[in-house]
Amino acid sequence: MLKMVTFFQGLPGQQSVLGTLDFPGSPQKSRSTSEAEPEASMSEASSEDLMPSQEAGMAPDEAGLAPDGEEEESARKEKKKSKGLANMFSVFTKGKKKKKGQPRLSDPEVQPKSRPELDGPPLTVEELKEALESGRLETAWQVLALERELEAEAAAGRRSHEELVRQQSKVEALYLLLRDQVLGVLRQPLEAAPEKLRQALAVVSQQELEDRRAAGAPVAAVLVATRPRRWLQLWRGSVAEVAAERLDAQPAVTPEGRSEAETRFLHMGCTMREDLEAVVERLKPLFPAEFNVVHTYAESYHAHFAAHLCTLAQFELCERDTYFLLLWVLNLYPNDVLNSPKLAQELQGIRLGSLLPPKQIRLLEAVFLSNEVTNVKLLMNRALELESKHWAQDVAPHSLDGHYHSELAIDIIQIISQGQDKAENITPEVGVQIKQLLLVELAALLRSYQRTFDEFLEKSKLLTNYRANIIANINNCLSFRTFMEQKWQIPQDSLNHMLDPLKDVKAHGFDTLLQSLFSDLKPLFKKFTQTRWATPVETLEEIITTVAIRLPEFSELKDCFQEELMEAIHLHLVKEYIIRLSKRRLILKTEEQQQQLARHILANAEVIQHFCSQNGSTATWLHQALPRLAEIIHLQDSNAIKIEVATYATLYPDFSKGHLSAILAIKGNLLSSEVKSIRNILDINTGVPETSRPLFSLIKVG
The missing domain is CATH 1.10.357 (Tetracycline Repressor; domain 2)
Structure with missing residues (x-):
């Protein structure tokens, strides 16, 4: 079987993904006008616009109001609530080591914990904007705090409709910044520091929790519904984009002697296997189980690979590309990519399916078999024609180990074997199909060989190397017979029928070689009666x-x-x-x-x-x-x-x-x-x- 490593080694310039996964970065998508407007208008609002209201978030004495027992108690609760949110998101700044195994959202290291330096006064809007633009994901907890405060104020009716709308636009502008930063980190996960990656993952996980929480809570009439944000889904979409970019990238070098399609298959196969191995080795330990990171990458790469091949299969392919396409779809991809030592166990639970639909595969198999049988027939006839020309031109046969030797049997056996091996490299089933077709062509070739040899015996008696070429052709019969008996395990009756032309070649050759001897013996035998x-x-x-x-x-x-x-x-x-x-x-x-x-x-x-x-x-x-x-x-x-x-x-x-x-x-x-x-x-x-x-x-x- 052709092994995939042979093809992989044939791609000079193919960079290893390990160490870089390089899921290479691509320019961030430009924000839509509706997304950009809230951000642009953010500077128009004072930092207090998005701060928790004094009435809701501060003690009465801090707000400059006369202390009252009931109001004091209310303020204490609000302050405690705000501090709790800070504790919830303190995970973004902690460098806690990950436990063994893939983390889950419920794991202690994923759960937020308090950090003293974040218990100070919240950042202003301008400061939050600057922090997010500089990639400080630890400030994500404050954006969420603002969102929740806004919801509380809307529910309590403490602010006017216009003010709430204005505040919400600022919150959404901050979320747009946060989203772009988080997805930017997750788009190039191996280029990010592990702590940065954990922060981004924690933000996405918390946003998923907030989406579920918001699904069961009514939104105030004055606010626009912004949940669910579906950041996990957006991340999956970015993985699909990265897969497309990686697989569609042009190989650095096109190996000599390979078609464009072959080079493309090799590049995509190498890239997919190496990228998925990097995901298993380096990303899986960092990603929470809920992300299903290996499955997500595998499905995205598979989907793009399959889409590319389906498109390619619609065109009229050359013989070489038809074979290579089948080889990849039915052998190399399932066996050497998906079932490689580092991926086999990880991908067991994923039913990726075939790269091509069954109907398309059957059509390609039929085209391959037709092409291959035609080529085998052409090559065998050409080999016989070349050999017969050597006989007619009185070319002496080679001698091997003291016996006259002809290349014809070797050529025919090699042609047949190559056709059989190519089919078996695709699948054993295709090998069985072509075997029957090649047997028919081989039987026809042997009959043609017998006729050509008989013609040579009849017309070339005066040539110097006449007897030598007869002996070489008789010797040929052993090579043919041994090949057919060992390579083609067919019923004895069928084998004998196929060998009949060879028996005739041998018998006619013997008759010709012995003719002069028997002629010399005839008068000697007559002496008995004389x-x-x-x-x-x-x-x-x-x-x-x-x-x-x-x-x-x-x-x-x-x-x-x-x-x-x-x-x-x-x-x-x-x-x-x-x-x-x-x-x-x-x-x-x-x-x-x-x-x-x-x-x-x-x-x-x-x-x-x-x-x-x-x-x-x-x-x-x-x-x-x-x-x-x-x-x-x-x-x-x-x-x-x-x-x-x-x-x-x-x-x-x-x-x-x-x-x-x-x-x-x-x-x-x-x-x-x-x-x-x-x-x-x-x-x-x-x-x-x-x-x-x-x-x-x-x-x-x-």
């Missing part, structure tokens, strides 16, 4: 010597084919010997003559068997062919002959009455009735074994 078997031992020695001299011509065959070739020679020697016995030119009327011929046949059979076995023949099935015929000639009792004939017929099922009649003709002392009775033994059907090989079917008798 001399009326007077010197069978000397004749056979001459035959064996001739074969032995010619055997080195076949040494460039691979060992297994040398054995098969020797088996073919073995069969030829036995067959020709039987043909000479079946010529009906030798009639022996006495028992002594018949027994003498039988002894010659046995001796000759031993010489043939020993020579052929010694030179690699494994045709043990031929060992009984001549000795059993010698026994039929030797026996004199007709019943004994019948038993021997019946046994012989089980060993060689193609032994016919015609062949038997030719052998019995040698026994001139048999009566015609005995010959007929013996021949009738072959009428008994003993069944032809499936593994039987032709011998007597190769011998014609008159």
Whole structure:
């Protein structure tokens, strides 16, 4: 399988996100006119406009009023309430260490605690504005205090409608500043100091609590409803924007030899994996669990990645990009990105789904399979055409380990294997689909190979390297056969059918290689009948010597084919010997003559068997062919002959009455009735074994 790390390493200039997540900052969004107006008008209001009212927030003596027991008690409660708000938001200035595990809003370090220096008098509006613009998030508690005071005053009806509206506009202007500061920190979380990040997170968490509180409390009629503010939702939106910016960024370098789409996939995959790993390692420990930070980033990156690929898939892609798109969607993305060691456990509970819908994937798979099969067919035909040109141009084959060697089988196997591997790299299921298609194309190629080879055998006999190229092509058959048996685990019947063209290539090659040898042996075998078997031992020695001299011509065959070739020679020697016995030119009327011929046949059979076995023949099935015929000639009792004939017929099922009649003709002392009775033994059907090989079917008798 192609591994994703291979592609990742191929992106020079790709910056690691770890250490920077770099969720790079982007310019803050410009505020709308409606947002800007309250801020602009803030300077028009005095700082007291947004201060808690004296009546609501100060003791009577501080406001310059005569002390009264009831009023004094009321003022004390209001003052205590204001101080409580200060305590609530003091968390923004505390540098308390985080406990192990992901914090929650209910955790002690997230809950506000008092800090002495913040218990002083509240900041003026101008001071709050300056503090927020300078990024002092610890002042957020005072903005919330102003909002609550405003709500209390509106509910109590202490101020006029115009004054309340004016005050609310100032509060909202401060909130706009606070929101931009908080979201600015959260937009680049790894660039912020941990304490700053905690402050921003605490502000968002508190705002979510306020949204829930406000949902159950009616808003005064004179105030505009400003809740829910949904800052957590705004943060999620900013994460989606960051994901888009990160994934859409142009790679620093486009690797040579890769298309634009390939480079884009690699960049997006690298960026997503590295960014999410940074989120898991560095942000998750800081973010409260309610933020679901890993899920939020993963879903945002996935959504943008999927949208990009869906758009890309609508266009007509080149073959390479179609393959690479499927490879990413079905293999590299789910296995090497989502299931990478640092992310697999974190993303288990997230059902991100596929980058492309199933229908689109099936369409792309069909296009890929069609493209790949077409390419494989084209490349295989081109390889065969190139090889056949070398034959015609009398180019000598290479020699490898002492055997003639052709590159054709290697080329075809490599082409097929590459097509299969590409499909399996996508998914095992696609690999199964292409396997059946490639088998069809390979079978067609082998048939074309056989036809091309037969044409070469017919037309190129005078070329210098004619025999060498024949041997090289026979050797090819082993490479093809081994590849098909080991690589393609298909039923034996189907495999045998596919191998038939290779069997023909080998058989036709053997026939051509042995043609001149067998021609040389023909006149030698004729001597048996010409001399009326007077010197069978000397004749056979001459035959064996001739074969032995010619055997080195076949040494460039691979060992297994040398054995098969020797088996073919073995069969030829036995067959020709039987043909000479079946010529009906030798009639022996006495028992002594018949027994003498039988002894010659046995001796000759031993010489043939020993020579052929010694030179690699494994045709043990031929060992009984001549000795059993010698026994039929030797026996004199007709019943004994019948038993021997019946046994012989089980060993060689193609032994016919015609062949038997030719052998019995040698026994001139048999009566015609005995010959007929013996021949009738072959009428008994003993069944032809499936593994039987032709011998007597190769011998014609008159």
